[in-house]
Amino acid sequence: MTESMDSCERILVKYPLFKTAITRIQACFDSHDATAEPDCCPLVGESGSGKTTIIAYFASLHPRVDHKWGVEVPVLVAKVPARPTVKSFAETLLYQLGDPLWSRGNTVSKSIRLRELIKRCRVRLLALDEFQHFVDVRRASIVNDVADWLKEQVEEARLAIVVSGLQRCLEVLRQNEQLRRRFGSTLRVSAFRWDVKEDRTTYRAFLSAVQEQPPEYEMPILADLDLAFRMHYASYGLISYTMKIIRGAARIACSHPRRQITLRTLSQSYADHVWSERLNDPNPFAEKFDCEKAPPIALPSATACIPSGTLVSRAVRLELHA
Ligand SMILES: Nc1ncnc2c1ncn2[C@@H]1O[C@H](COP(=O)(O)OP(=O)(O)OP(=O)(O)O)[C@@H](O)[C@H]1O
Ligand SMILES: [Mg+2]
Numbered sequence: 614m615t616e617s618m619d620s621c622e623r624i625l626v627k628y629p630l631f632k633t634a635i636t637r638i639q640a641c642f643d644s645h646d647a648t649a650e651p652d653c654c655p656l657v658g659e660s661g662s663g664k665t666t667i668i669a670y671f672a673s674l675h676p677r678v679d680h681k682w683g684v685e686v687p688v689l690v691a692k693v694p695a696r697p698t699v700k701s702f703a704e705t706l707l708y709q710l711g712d713p714l715w716s717r718g719n720t721v722s723k724s725i726r727l728r729e730l731i732k733r734c735r736v737r738l739l740a741l742d743e744f745q746h747f748v749d750v751r752r753a754s755i756v757n758d759v760a761d762w763l764k765e766q767v768e769e770a771r772l773a774i775v776v777s778g779l780q781r782c783l784e785v786l787r788q789n790e791q792l793r794r795r796f797g798s799t800l801r802v803s804a805f806r807w808d809v810k811e812d813r814t815t816y817r818a819f820l821s822a823v824q825e826q827p828p829e830y831e832m833p834i835l836a837d838l839d840l841a842f843r844m845h846y847a848s849y850g851l852i853s854y855t856m857k858i859i860r861g862a863a864r865i866a867c868s869h870p871r872r873q874i875t876l877r878t879l880s881q882s883y884a885d886h887v888w889s890e891r892l893n894d895p896n897p898f899a900e901k902f903d904c905e906k907a908p909p910i911a912l913p914s915a916t917a918c919i920p921s922g923t924l925v926s927r928a929v930r931l932e933l934h935a
Pocket of ligand 2: 664665666742
C-alpha cells in the first residue's frame with residue numbers, strides 16, 4: 614500500500630454526533646468507581662453508520678498499558694460471536710483479555726478466570742460490538758442464558774458497559790429487566806438525511822472535513838451543493854458508502870501523476886463499489902444524471918429482511934434544494 618493510499622484509508626472525521634458519542638462513552642467510563650452502579654449505554658444504528666469506528670476510537674484513547682505487575686486493559690472491546698453460547702462468549706472475552714488459555718476448562722472455570730482477569734487487568738469499561746447477535750433472528754428469540762451470564766460477570770466488577778449494534782439489539786435490554794435497569798438513554802447514529810436541513814449541513818461539513826484530510830489529492834469541492842447531493846444519493850447518506858466511494862476514487866487517482874479525482878473517477882469508484890447493489894438506480898456521478906429528477910432511494914436497511922409488521926418503507930424522493 615502506498616503512503617497516499619494509507620492517508621486516505623486512515624481518514625477519521627469527528628462529526629458532531631461522533632463527539633457526542635465519545636463524550637457519553639467517556640462519562641460511562643468515568644462512572645466506574647465513582648458511582649455505586651456504573652452508567653451503561655446502548656449505541657445503535659444501521660449498518661455502516663460508524664458504530665464500530667466510534668468504539669475503536671474511544672478504545673484508542675485508553676490503550677492497554679504494560680506495567681511491571683501485568684497488562685492494564687482500561688477498555689475491553691469484544692465482538693459478540695454469532696449465535697453466542699456462554700462458552701463461545703466467555704472464550705471471546707478471555708481471548709480479548711490476552712488469556713493464552715482462553716479455550717481451556719469448563720464454563721465455570723472460564724467464568725472464574727474471566728472475573729479474576731477483569732479485576733487484575735483493571736478493566737473499567739466493557740464495549741460489546743455486534744450486540745444484535747444476542748437476538749436469534751431465526752427463532753425470533755433472545756439468547757437469555759448468555760445475557761444473564763453477562764450480567765453476573767459485570768456485576769461483581771462493577772463494569773460500565775457500552776453495547777453497540779443494529780436497532781434490534783435493544784430488544785435484548787427490553788427483555789432482560791436486570792440488564793435494562795443499568796442502561797441509560799440510547800445513542801443513535803444513522804444515515805444523514807438530505808431532507809433534514811441540519812443533517813444536510815452536517816453531511817456537507819463531513820465531506821469538507823474528508824476533503825481536507827488527504828491533501829495530496831486534487832478533487833472537486835465535495836461539499837458543493839450539487840456534488841454533495843450526488844455523494845448523498847450514491848451513499849444513502851451513510852458514512853460507509855461515502856468513504857468507500859472516496860477511498861475507491863483515491864485508489865484510482867493514485868496511478869495518475871496529478872492524483873486528480875474528477876467526477877469521472879467518482880463515477881468509476883461508484884460503479885466498482887456500490888452499483889452492483891443497486892443496479893436499478895442511476896449512477897449519480899454520470900454527466901447525464903439530473904439532480905432535479907433523481908428517482909427515490911431507499912436505505913439498504915429498509916429493504917433488508919426484517920420481520921413482517923416492523924417493516925416501514927423508507928424510500929424517499931430527494932430534492933436538491935430540499
Ligand atoms: N467518523 C468517520 N470518519 C471516517 N470514516 C468513517 C467514520 N466512521 C465510519 N467510517 C468508515 O465507514 C465504514 C463503516 O464504519 P463502521 O464499520 O464503524 O460502521 P458500523 O456502524 O459498525 O457498521 P456495521 O453495523 O455493519 O458493523 C468504515 O470503513 C469506516 O472506516
Ligand atoms: Mg460494526
